Amino acid sequence: MAKIVKISSRKKVYVTSKGLSNIKFELEFLKKEKRTEVAQRLKTAREFGDLAENSEYDAALDDQILIERRISRLEEMLKEAQVITKAPKTDFVVIGSTITIEMDGEVDKFTIVGRVEADPSKKRISNESPVGAALLGAKVGEIVEVATPIVRYKCKVLEIK
Amino acid sequence: MYKKPIILFNPNLPKLSKNERKVLDLLIEAGKLIVPIYLQQENNKYLGANFYPHGITKKEIEKAAIKDPSILDPYTIVEKRGGKLIATPYHIEYEKLLKPVSDQLFKAAQISNNKPFANCLRIQAKSLLDGNYEAATIAWMTSKHPYILDLCIGPIERYDDKLFFVKTSYQCWVGVLDKNNTERIVKYKDIILSSRRKVLMPSEKVDYYDKVQVRVDETLIFSGLIARTMFIGVNLPNNVNLMEEYGSEITVFKQTNAYRFKNYVWPAFNKIFSSEFKKLFTSEDIENGHLYQVVLHELAHTYLRYRNSEKNLQDLFPIIDELGASVMGIKVCGSLILKDIMTQKQLESIMIAFMARNFNLILNEKNEKSKYHYMVGGTIFLNYLLESGAVKEAGGISWPNFMKMFVSLDELASILERLLSQGTREDAEIFIKRYGNIDKLQRFKKASQ
Numbered sequence A: 001m002a003k004i005v006k007i008s009s010r011k012k013v014y015v016t017s018k019g020l021s022n023i024k025f026e027l028e029f030l031k032k033e034k035r036t037e038v039a040q041r042l043k044t045a046r047e048f049g050d051l052a053e054n055s056e057y058d059a060a061l062d063d064q065i066l067i068e069r070r071i072s073r074l075e076e077m078l079k080e081a082q083v084i085t086k087a088p089k090t091d092f093v094v095i096g097s098t099i100t101i102e103m104d105g106e107v108d109k110f111t112i113v114g115r116v117e118a119d120p121s122k123k124r125i126s127n128e129s130p131v132g133a134a135l136l137g138a139k140v141g142e143i144v145e146v147a148t149p150i151v152r153y154k155c156k157v158l159e160i161k
Numbered sequence B: 001m002y003k004k005p006i007i008l009f010n011p012n013l014p015k016l017s018k019n020e021r022k023v024l025d026l027l028i029e030a031g032k033l034i035v036p037i038y039l040q041q042e043n044n045k046y047l048g049a050n051f052y053p054h055g056i057t058k059k060e061i062e063k064a065a066i067k068d069p070s071i072l073d074p075y076t077i078v079e080k081r082g083g084k085l086i087a088t089p090y091h092i093e094y095e096k097l098l099k100p101v102s103d104q105l106f107k108a109a110q111i112s113n114n115k116p117f118a119n120c121l122r123i124q125a126k127s128l129l130d131g132n133y134e135a136a137t138i139a140w141m142t143s144k145h146p147y148i149l150d151l152c153i154g155p156i157e158r159y160d161d162k163l164f165f166v167k168t169s170y171q172c173w174v175g176v177l178d179k180n181n182t183e184r185i186v187k188y189k190d191i192i193l194s195s196r197r198k199v200l201m202p203s204e205k206v207d208y209y210d211k212v213q214v215r216v217d218e219t220l221i222f223s224g225l226i227a228r229t230m231f232i233g234v235n236l237p238n239n240v241n242l243m244e245e246y247g248s249e250i251t252v253f254k255q256t257n258a259y260r261f262k263n264y265v266w267p268a269f270n271k272i273f274s275s276e277f278k279k280l281f282t283s284e285d286i287e288n289g290h291l292y293q294v295v296l297h298e299l300a301h302t303y304l305r306y307r308n309s310e311k312n313l314q315d316l317f318p319i320i321d322e323l324g325a326s327v328m329g330i331k332v333c334g335s336l337i338l339k340d341i342m343t344q345k346q347l348e349s350i351m352i353a354f355m356a357r358n359f360n361l362i363l364n365e366k367n368e369k370s371k372y373h374y375m376v377g378g379t380i381f382l383n384y385l386l387e388s389g390a391v392k393e394a395g396g397i398s399w400p401n402f403m404k405m406f407v408s409l410d411e412l413a414s415i416l417e418r419l420l421s422q423g424t425r426e427d428a429e430i431f432i433k434r435y436g437n438i439d440k441l442q443r444f445k446k447a448s449q
Helices: A017-047 A055-080 A130-135 B018-032 B035-041 B058-067 B095-111 B115-130 B133-142 B179-193 B225-229 B240-246 B254-272 B283-304 B309-338 B344-364 B369-388 B402-422 B425-435 B438-448
Strands: A013-016 A081-084 A098-103 A106-113 A124-126 A143-147 A152-160 B006-008 B076-081 B084-089 B149-157 B169-177 B212-224 B233-236 B248-253 B391-394 B397-400
Touching: A013 A017, A013 A055, A017 A055, A017 A081, A055 A081, A098 A130, A124 A130, A130 A143, A130 A152, A130 B309, A152 B309, B006 B018, B018 B095, B018 B149, B018 B169, B018 B212, B035 B095, B035 B169, B035 B212, B058 B084, B095 B115, B095 B149, B115 B133, B115 B149, B133 B149, B133 B240, B149 B225, B149 B233, B169 B225, B169 B248, B179 B212, B179 B248, B179 B283, B179 B309, B212 B225, B212 B254, B212 B283, B225 B369, B233 B283, B248 B254, B248 B283, B254 B283, B254 B344, B283 B309, B283 B344, B283 B402, B309 B344, B309 B369, B309 B402, B309 B425, B344 B369, B344 B397, B344 B402, B344 B438, B369 B391, B369 B402, B369 B425, B369 B438, B402 B425
Parallel strands: A013 A081, A106 A124, B212 B248
Antiparallel strands: A098 A106, A098 A152, A143 A152, B006 B212, B076 B084, B149 B169, B169 B212, B233 B248, B391 B397
16 A cells, blocks of 8 residues: 555545645745735725725735635645655555546546545546545456445456556 | 527627627628528428428439439439439529628638638638538638637538438538637546447447547527527537548537526426425526536537448437437436546436426427427437336426436436447337337426426
8 A cells, every 4th residue: 555654633635745745835825925915905905995895905805815715725735634655566556546447338547646636637536536435445357336326336447557 | 589590699709809800790691691591491391391302202212312322412402303303412503592601701711810710711612602511521620729710601410301311401600719618618528538438339430539629609690400409519520431530529509508598498497396306406507407418418429429320220310319419428427426527416407407408398399390309309318217217207297316317327328329339220210119209298298388
């Protein structure tokens, strides 16, 4: 199984070291640049007078709320993050494995990643998705059942890299 | 709205340059000129519209086509002269009406600042007069992407030929690219078509997965057949050989989605389901479900294009093909949910929007001949769900069970794919007779009025 470096005992968010540096980079950018920028916009808008009918002020305030929410979310992620170091080659599926599966007459290849780094358009599927969760620990040739209240499919592991 | 085969829309357009605006006006004028041509082809009283002599049998036509294949060419009008069937190419038959259309397109090409688009317009204009539609299709498929303006014009769709599903009807649409929605749907397309489905007859399968293009348009005009069908999405070309070489282009029309949702789908949804059930969905859920169902339908055509299915299923091909694409499109959602790409709520909304759309087709639009193939497909779909117990009916109100529905759709998708890949016309006929009985659905009539 992939070696996991434990950072915190709270709810786990699995990230690669690259994912972790992306989070840190975004957090720094928001704190140092965007926060200052929006604060300046608010200050300028206040100078226009009457805040009740000041659309520039409202827009800046909305942006400030979004930025602060994102900062808070990223800080939470950092606290919960568990960094996955490069996984040793295993004969079963772990977070970080690139796998080829057959499911419902469809052959697909993707990498299982932590939810923060999931991006299906880049073939990165979350370990918390039904298929990701069901496949963890499965070996080549193994058939696992993946189910939601509506959909129920059998999924065969064809290859693990 | 339905009297004259033309619809002018008034969308909020993205910013266009003065030149683009001028070109657009000329294209709209060209589109308007398609109306009298289509009116010469259209005739709802006859299965063969005005493509063949009225009252002629299929056998007579087939017999004559052995000696003269141009009789069953997609681009000829057939007449009886001196007891003989004679085929005249469209560009000769409608020459006088086509000349002004072509002139408008040449004018637009002359002033357009976009060279590839201007070149495409010239080829489209020329094809109207010399009948080289293949060149026009290739130019349309290859020369403009991702140009902001779009024009599709000429004899294209075959839905009015209910005798053979061969003859094409004139139509035109003019659109302006909706960049944001196009990007969103392209992402979806890439996810869906990047996995490979197992095919039933690999040697028969037309493979063009990597050559599918998608665009979402703000539509300005529909004229000719498309003004009757009011399609929300189209997937062209229809020619399998061109598709294999150049891929296909899916165009999604935002204005018709909004129109059909407001006037057909949402009212049907409100009448067919119980008030308790309806509370589970907002109008936004169903409108998005409706749009996604159309997009998935068009993408699913890619999975179901078999080389000989048109030849094997003949006039029944469009019924099986269109329903097949809709059902396969919904089936694909299964793996999207399991990969967290789609939510369960989205899948439910897609299924419910498709049900509402089919109820409306059957109960309120069954006399609209241009929607005949979809109406029969919708009947099969609803009867299949009712028979499998996935949908229960009580007092004209429908009670769906989503899990059973999904299982039934999975089965139905397999049946339809088998018919498309290896079925005969007789197989399709038996299947349609078995599930295409509209009478069984009349009990919903009371609720839908």
